[in-house]
Amino acid sequence: MSVEHVDTLIIGGGQAGLAMSEHLRAEGVPHLVLERHRIAERWRSERWESLVANGPAWHDRYSSKTFDHIDPDGFAPASMIVDYLEEHARQIEAPVRCGVEVTRVTRKADGSGFDVETSQGAISARSVVAATGPFQRPLIPTVVPETAGLMQLHSAQYRNPAQLPQGNVLVIGAGSSGVQIADELQRAGKQVYLSVGPHDRPPRRYRGKDFVWWLGALGLWNAEACEPAMEHVTIAVSGAHGGHTVDFRALAEQGITLLGRAEQFADGVMHFAPDLARSIAGGDANYLSMLDAADAYIAREGLDFPEEPDARLMRPDPACVQHPLEQLDLAAAGITTILWATGYGLDFGWLQVDSFDDKGRPVHQRGVSPVPGLYFLGLAWLSRRASPFIWGVWHDAKYLAGQIAASR
Numbered sequence: 001m002s003v004e005h006v007d008t009l010i011i012g013g014g015q016a017g018l019a020m021s022e023h024l025r026a027e028g029v030p031h032l033v034l035e036r037h038r039i040a041e042r043w044r045s046e047r048w049e050s051l052v053a054n055g056p057a058w059h060d061r062y063s064s065k066t067f068d069h070i071d072p073d074g075f076a077p078a079s080m081i082v083d084y085l086e087e088h089a090r091q092i093e094a095p096v097r098c099g100v101e102v103t104r105v106t107r108k109a110d111g112s113g114f115d116v117e118t119s120q121g122a123i124s125a126r127s128v129v130a131a132t133g134p135f136q137r138p139l140i141p142t143v144v145p146e147t148a149g150l151m152q153l154h155s156a157q158y159r160n161p162a163q164l165p166q167g168n169v170l171v172i173g174a175g176s177s178g179v180q181i182a183d184e185l186q187r188a189g190k191q192v193y194l195s196v197g198p199h200d201r202p203p204r205r206y207r208g209k210d211f212v213w214w215l216g217a218l219g220l221w222n223a224e225a226c227e228p229a230m231e232h233v234t235i236a237v238s239g240a241h242g243g244h245t246v247d248f249r250a251l252a253e254q255g256i257t258l259l260g261r262a263e264q265f266a267d268g269v270m271h272f273a274p275d276l277a278r279s280i281a282g283g284d285a286n287y288l289s290m291l292d293a294a295d296a297y298i299a300r301e302g303l304d305f306p307e308e309p310d311a312r313l314m315r316p317d318p319a320c321v322q323h324p325l326e327q328l329d330l331a332a333a334g335i336t337t338i339l340w341a342t343g344y345g346l347d348f349g350w351l352q353v354d355s356f357d358d359k360g361r362p363v364h365q366r367g368v369s370p371v372p373g374l375y376f377l378g379l380a381w382l383s384r385r386a387s388p389f390i391w392g393v394w395h396d397a398k399y400l401a402g403q404i405a406a407s408r
Contacts, residue, residue, distance in 0.1 A: 002122075003121075003123065004121065004122070004123045004124070005124045005125075006031065006032045006123060006124070006125050006126075007029060007030040007125070007126050007127065007408075008029055008030065008031040008032075008126065008127040008128070008129065008404055009032055009114070009116060009123060009125035009128050010024075010031055010034070010129045011034055011105075011128065011129065011130055011131060011132060012034075012035065012130070012131035012132040012133060012378070013033050013034070013035025013038075013039045013040070013041075013089075013098065014039070014041070014043075014085070014131070014378070015040070015085060015133070015393055016378030016393045017033050017035070017096075017129075017131040017377075017378075018039070018085055018089055018094055019062060019394045019396075019397035019398075020129050020377055020397045020400065020401065021033050021089075021092060021094040021096070022062070022088075022094070022394075022397070023397045023400075023401030023402075024404065025092060025093070025094075027405035028405070029401065029404055029405055029408065031095065032095050032123075033094055033096040033097065034096075034097055034100045035096055035098045035099075035100065036099070036101040036102070037099070038099075039082075039085055039086050039089055039096060039098065040081065040082045040085040040086065042133070043078050043081050043082050043085070044078075046157075047156075048155070048159055048181060048184070049078075049159050049160050050077075050160070050184060050240070051078045051180070052075040053075050053076045053077075053081065053239050054176055054237050054238065055075070055210070055212045055239065055389070056072065056073050056210055056239070057070045057072050057073070057074050057076050058072035058073065059210070059213075059391060060076065060389065060390050061084070061391060062088065062390060062391065062394045063394050063395070064394070065087075065088050067080065067084055073210070074242075075239030075240075075243055099119075099120075100119055100120050101118060101119040102116060102117070102118050102350055103118060103119065103350055104117040104350055104352060105117075105128060105350060105351050105353065106353065107371060107374075108124075111372065112126070113125055113126040113127070114126075114127075114353075114373065114374070116128070126408075127373040127374070128373065128374050128375070129375045129376075129377055129400065130348065130362075130374070131376075132348075132378070133378040134378060134388045136346050136347040136348075137344055137345040137347040138155075138340075138344055139340075139342050139344055139345050140154050140340045141262075141340070141342060143262065143264060143265050143270075144265045144338060145265075148265070148268070148330075150336060150337060150338055151164065151165055151337040152337075152338045152340065153337070154339075154340050154341075154342070155173070155177040155339065155340065155341040158181055158339060161185050161188035164185075164190070164337045165336050167334050167336025168190060168193070168334040168336065168337075169182075169185050169190050169192050169193070169335065169337045169338075170193045170270065170328075170330065170335050170337070170338045170339070171185070171192060171193070171194045171195065171338075171339045171341060172195040172262045172338065172339070172341065172342060173195065173197070173234075173340065173341030173342045174196040174197060174199055174236055174279075175199060175234040175235060175236055175341060176235060176236060176237050176238060178339075179194075179238060179251070180238050180240050181339060181341060182194045183238075183240070183251065183256075184240075185339075186251075186254060186255055191255070192255070192256045193256070193259055193328065194248075194251065194257070194258055194259065195259045195260065196248060196259065196261070196276060196279050196280065197234070197260075197261045197279055198234065198282055199235065199236045199279065199282070199283050200235045200283065201235075201236045201237075201246055201283035201284070201286055201287045202237055202286065202287060203245050203287060203290060203291065204237065204238070204243050204244050204245040204246075205243070206290070206291060206311055207295075207305040207306055207307070207308050207311075208305050208306055209294075211237065211290070214290060214294050214297075215385075217294075218293050220385060221384065221385050221386040221392070222384050222385070222386070223384060224383065224384050234343075236248075236283065245287075247315065248280055248321075249280075249321070250315060252318035252320055252321065253315070257320050258280075258318070258320045258321060259272045259320070259324065259325055259328070260272040260273040260275045260276040260279070260326070261273040261275055268329055268330055268331055269328065269329050269330070270327065270328050270330060271326065271327045272324070272325065272328070273326075274324065274326055276320075276324040277317070277321055277322075280317075280321055284314065288312065291311060346361065346379075348360070353371050353374060354371060355370060355371045355374055362379065364382075366382065366383040366399060367382050367383065367396055367400050375403070377393065377397055378393050383399070
């Protein structure tokens with residue numbers, strides 16, 4: 001059987017893999033990108049139809065390419081992000097091979113590189129970059145059995161309200177995905193129950209600047225992980241409807257019933273932790289702390305930014321927060337669907353090298369594995385807070401490309 005030889009193999013043709021290709025090309029490093037489906041597949045088939053970016057177009061992009069046909073302060077829909085990444089691949093002449101699944105990667109016995117098994121044959125690579133991103137394996141807790149007679153789906157499987165059966169919906173998880181989907185379902189006429197856990201809740205805009213601008217000005221994008229495997233904090237933020245600050249009290253006012261963290265299910269009843277008010281208060285504290293930090297920055301720098309005293313006003317707690325339900329009979333509540341917006345886990349079963357801890361998380365330093373020639377890209381907190389985002393992964397890729405070039 002013939003074996004294809006490449007210098008550097010990039011596994012994954014999404015935002016991380018394309019950023020890596022751009023910088024390897026600039027360094028003159030020969031490489032190949034393998035994508036098991038299509039470029040930016042997760043933006044195509046694992047996102048809901050109305051999804052828009054959570055950051056404005058001037059920010060959520062590569063440093064080397066702007067978005068066309070959208071106001072820089074607007075929020076790009078998923079289809080535009082796909083077009084953007086495809087066009088970028090063409091512009092940099094990225095050597096992407098689609099429809100090729102990597103099934104196994106092992107290190108050569110002599111340590112000179114890696115043997116790679118794919119759906120289209122064997123490859124020998126001097127270096128390998130795992131650029132499969134942070135959204136690999138949708139996580140659905142094993143709380144509600146399949147025999148419960150409910151539709152259960154992950155946010156990665158949700159497309160639009162018409163996909164769901166008649167009846168009410170329980171959305172579990174109140175990060176960006178859970179909040180936006182709950183809002184969409186409620187606007188479509190569904191009665192929605194939303195389970196809320198601990199979260200950060202930044203202002204969408206404050207004193208004339210988007211919160212992503214404030215994260216940069218305050219140095220928070222460059223916050224470094226305490227350790228490479230540090231978890232990404234749940235953030236409730238939205239670019240939907242032109243972008244707005246997520247306000248759980250406002251969601252309750254429009255008809256969504258807020259609940260605490262889902263704990264257990266028995267005999268048709270879901271039980272919730274008595275922590276809803278605490279989670280809401282924690283989000284408020286995060287929100288106000290950013291306003292305080294922004295105000296201090298403006299004063300320190302002597303900036304003439306508009307005042308915004310109303311930003312500190314809070315709606316009163318709705319009844320569902322003052323007197324939260326700690327259990328809910330799903331049938332009696334008319335709930336026929338549970339939508340799990342509970343995040344993702346990593347899945348590196350195909351990467352059979354000794355570069356993982358006892359929990360299956362990659363061991364690395366800024367994406368550089370202790371296994372010579374192996375690199376990781378696109379993971380949360382790879383080097384800093386910005387790492388899993390389009391513009392952040394671009395900078396991480398530049399660093400890794402330099403490391404790969406130097407190793408040659």
